[in-house]
Amino acid sequence: xxxxxxxxxxxxxxxxxxxxxxxxxxxxxxxxxxxxxxxxxxxxxxxxxxxxxxxxxxxxxxxxxxxxxxxxxxxxxxxxxxxxxxxxxxxxxxxxxxxxxxxxxxxxxxxxxxxxxxxxxxxxxxxxxxxxxxxxxxxxxxxxxxxxxxxxxxxxxxxxxxxxxxxxxxxxxxxxxxxxxxxxxxxxxxxxxxxxxxxxxxxxxxxxxxxxxxxxxxxxxxxxxxxxxxxxxxxxxxxxxxxxxxxxxxxxxxxxxxxxxxxxxxxxxxxxxxxxxxxxxxxxxxxxxxxxxxxxxxxxxxxxxxxxxxxxxxxxxxxxxxxxxxxxxxxxxxxxxxxxxxxxxxxxxxxxxxxxxxxxxxxxxxxxxxxxxxxxxxxxxxxxxx
Amino acid sequence: xxxxxxxxxxxxxxxxxxxxxxxxxxxxxxxxxxxxxxxxxxxxxxxxxxxxxxxxxxxxxxxxxxxxxxxxxxxxxxxxxxxxxxxxxxxxxxxxxxxxxxxxxxxxxxxxxxxxxxxxxxxxxxxxxxxxxxxxxxxxxxxxxxxxxxxxxxxxxxxxxxxxxxxxxxxxxxxxxxxxxxxxxxxxxxxxxxxxxxxxxxxxxxxxxxxxxxxxxxxxxxxxxxxxxxxxxxxxxxxxxxxxxxxxxxxxxxxxxxxxxxxxxxxxxxxxxxxxxxxxxxxxxxxxxxxxxxxxxxxxxxxxxxxx
Numbered sequence: 001x002x003x004x005x006x007x008x009x010x011x012x013x014x015x016x017x018x019x020x021x022x023x024x025x026x027x028x029x030x031x032x033x034x035x036x037x038x039x040x041x042x043x044x045x046x047x048x049x050x051x052x053x054x055x056x057x058x059x060x061x062x063x064x065x066x067x068x069x070x071x072x073x074x075x076x077x078x079x080x081x082x083x084x085x086x087x088x089x090x091x092x093x094x095x096x097x098x099x100x101x102x103x104x105x106x107x108x109x110x111x112x113x114x115x116x117x118x119x120x121x122x123x124x125x126x127x128x129x130x131x132x133x134x135x136x137x138x139x140x141x142x143x144x145x146x147x148x149x150x151x152x153x154x155x156x157x158x159x160x161x162x163x164x165x166x167x168x169x170x171x172x173x174x175x176x177x178x179x180x181x182x183x184x185x186x187x188x189x190x191x192x193x194x195x196x197x198x199x200x201x202x203x204x205x206x207x208x209x210x211x212x213x214x215x216x217x218x219x220x221x222x223x224x225x226x227x228x229x230x231x232x233x234x235x236x237x238x239x240x241x242x243x244x245x246x247x248x249x250x251x252x253x254x255x256x257x258x259x260x261x262x263x264x265x266x267x268x269x270x271x272x273x274x275x276x277x278x279x280x281x282x283x284x285x286x287x288x289x290x291x292x293x294x295x296x297x298x299x300x301x302x303x304x305x306x307x308x309x310x311x312x313x314x315x316x317x318x319x320x321x322x323x324x325x326x327x328x329x330x331x332x333x334x335x336x337x338x339x340x341x342x343x344x345x346x347x348x349x350x351x352x353x354x355x356x357x358x359x360x361x362x363x364x365x366x367x368x369x370x371x372x373x374x375x376x377x378x379x380x381x382x383x384x385x386x
Numbered sequence: 387x388x389x390x391x392x393x394x395x396x397x398x399x400x401x402x403x404x405x406x407x408x409x410x411x412x413x414x415x416x417x418x419x420x421x422x423x424x425x426x427x428x429x430x431x432x433x434x435x436x437x438x439x440x441x442x443x444x445x446x447x448x449x450x451x452x453x454x455x456x457x458x459x460x461x462x463x464x465x466x467x468x469x470x471x472x473x474x475x476x477x478x479x480x481x482x483x484x485x486x487x488x489x490x491x492x493x494x495x496x497x498x499x500x501x502x503x504x505x506x507x508x509x510x511x512x513x514x515x516x517x518x519x520x521x522x523x524x525x526x527x528x529x530x531x532x533x534x535x536x537x538x539x540x541x542x543x544x545x546x547x548x549x550x551x552x553x554x555x556x557x558x559x560x561x562x563x564x565x566x567x568x569x570x571x572x573x574x575x576x577x578x579x580x581x582x583x584x585x586x587x588x589x590x591x592x593x594x595x596x597x598x599x600x601x602x603x604x605x606x607x608x609x610x611x612x613x614x615x616x617x618x619x620x621x622x623x624x625x626x627x628x629x630x631x632x633x634x635x636x637x638x639x640x641x642x643x644x645x646x647x648x649x650x651x652x653x654x655x656x657x658x659x660x661x662x663x664x665x666x667x668x669x670x671x672x673x674x675x676x677x678x679x680x681x682x683x684x685x686x687x688x689x690x691x692x693x694x
Contacts, residue, residue, distance in 0.1 A: 048513065050520045050615075180664055206664065211619075218663035237615060250533070272614070
């Protein structure tokens with residue numbers, strides 16, 4: 001081989017290797033974690049404000065998973081929690097910030113459906129995977145966004161279960177309230193649809209404003225309609241006040257709400273005795289051994305910490321699966337590969353078996369009806385047989 | 387729709403309206419007193435109300451935790467009011483001294499901006515103190531209500547309506563009959579002339595802030611006890627609603643602020659009967675716009691509201 005042909009040979013070899021590496025590069029691009037840099041898991045939840053105990057609970061769940069994991073392929077994993085205020089504008093700002101952070105591999109969140117919806121468009125632009133532990137609104141998985149997943153349920157199931165329970169108790173005259181959010185309103189309307197379809201009657205369908213504290217005018221308006229049940233689609237701060245104030249204006253109906261009200265601190269304790277006998281819907285109780293571990297560390301669990309724990313673990317497992325360790329110690333993670341790994345999850349989590357359907361919804365989720373009961377001087381959520 | 391005009395429901399709604407209206411009126415008095423004397427809107431007034439509410443919360447929680455509240459309910463509640471009023475009055479006086487007095491002769495936009503700055507500052511101070519989480523007033527008074535025929539009134543509502551009326555009557559008498567009240571009216575009419583007559587204008591202004599703040603604190607404790615949930619942003623919406631009430635009645639006019647507060651509360655409650663409930667705030671702010679367009683001096687207006 002002459003000098004010239006050898007050069008040519010090496011040249012073609014380089015070209016060949018280069019094209020090979022292009023073929024193997026991810027079509028959505030790659031995340032490169034340099035050596036000695038940590039892997040960041042983002043988190044968006046309300047950490048200050050009226051629903052902060054729910055958001056802090058989510059943060060604690062994810063933090064526990066991240067700290068238990070410690071490292072992935074020699075890189076430390078850290079959680080970067082941001083306060084999304086449970087609303088669109090701040091979630092979008094956080095999405096822009098985290099998606100442009102070169103060390104963020106994915107995100108647990110956002111907490112509220114109203115935040116997840118606009119933020120998922122930003123995440124889709126940058127193809128950064130997100131797993132929400134708590135955004136249950138119908139439309140989130142109906143918009144063909146490939147990077148959105150959730151470890152909670154779809155409100156389709158929640159509304160159907162709640163309506164089925166109401167009808168099984170023969171509560172056919174129902175007044176429905178909601179907080180005008182993406183979450184509360186779509187849930188309440190879906191609930192009303194199920195009741196109507198099964199021969200029940202919707203006496204009123206009214207919106208209230210988040211952050212308001214006085215609901216006596218709307219409850220006084222509903223009172224003469226004599227509902228058997230008041231259903232509320234929304235969060236615990238308002239739910240607890242409605243449960244309290246409906247007794248005050250003299251409504252003798254039952255009260256039922258959703259997972260937004262499944263929190264001991266903001267619903268049972270904040271609502272006082274008026275919440276005894278109220279019904280809420282939520283998932284099956286998580287693994288009791290995990291709950292014990294969690295509560296030893298953070299105090300009483302509120303709502304979505306188990307779902308956040310599972311979401312963080314799924315994300316970290318997917319990273320571990322697709323990350324390629326380079327000779328210099330850096331990690332290369334294909335964004336499409338990461339998304340595909342998450343979507344193919346088969347995982348026995350603390351909230352049960354987790355797998356996703358093509359839309360990003362969790363398959364086989366179960367919604368349970370809970371009643372607030374008082375036993376031995378303690379008030380808590382007790383699962384109902386239904 | 388027939389049931390909506392059932393007189394029972396209308397009476398129930400009027401009672402709801404009087405309850406929240408009394409609270410609006412108490413806060414509105416603070417706006418109106420300050421405007422009457424200084425011709426400025428104290429936009430930090432909602433935060434003074436919020437601090438009062440937290441003062442009452444701290445006192446009541448302390449009494450409940452030490453077991454004192456169980457034995458002496460009435461004393462605990464009165465003490466909570468006193469603590470709240472002291473905290474808010476001190477804050478009001480401090481605000482006047484630090485944020486407004488140095489700007490007394492500045493262009494009139496300056497104190498307004500200073501007030502908005504103070505408002506944001508105070509919200510954030512409370513946010514740092516309470517870690518930005520909602521706080522819940524302890525249940526001290528057992529919730530019970532009386533039913534007269536088909537109308538049900540809770541003792542709380544009676545308590546709020548009566549005590550707000552009592553406070554306002556007290557204030558009215560104070561302004562009309564007492565020596566300080568007379569001085570306040572004199573300062574409102576003409577500061578220079580009042581000073582020439584030997585009235586310490588700065589002292590009267592300080593007293594005005596203290597009185598307005600104490601009334602807001604009372605409203606804050608009532609709201610805490612009745613609606614139970616308080617947070618660091620709680621002063622914002624009631625602050626604007628009370629401002630609306632003050633403008634409605636004619637800002638600067640004490641009787642007007644009371645009337646405006648009750649009027650706004652009742653209109654909100656009755657409006658819900660004919661409109662979807664989500665328009666409750668829309669009703670209040672549409673009223674504000676309408677009054678500003680068609681009768682800027684308010685219902686009883688006497689001070690021309692061109693000042694701001």
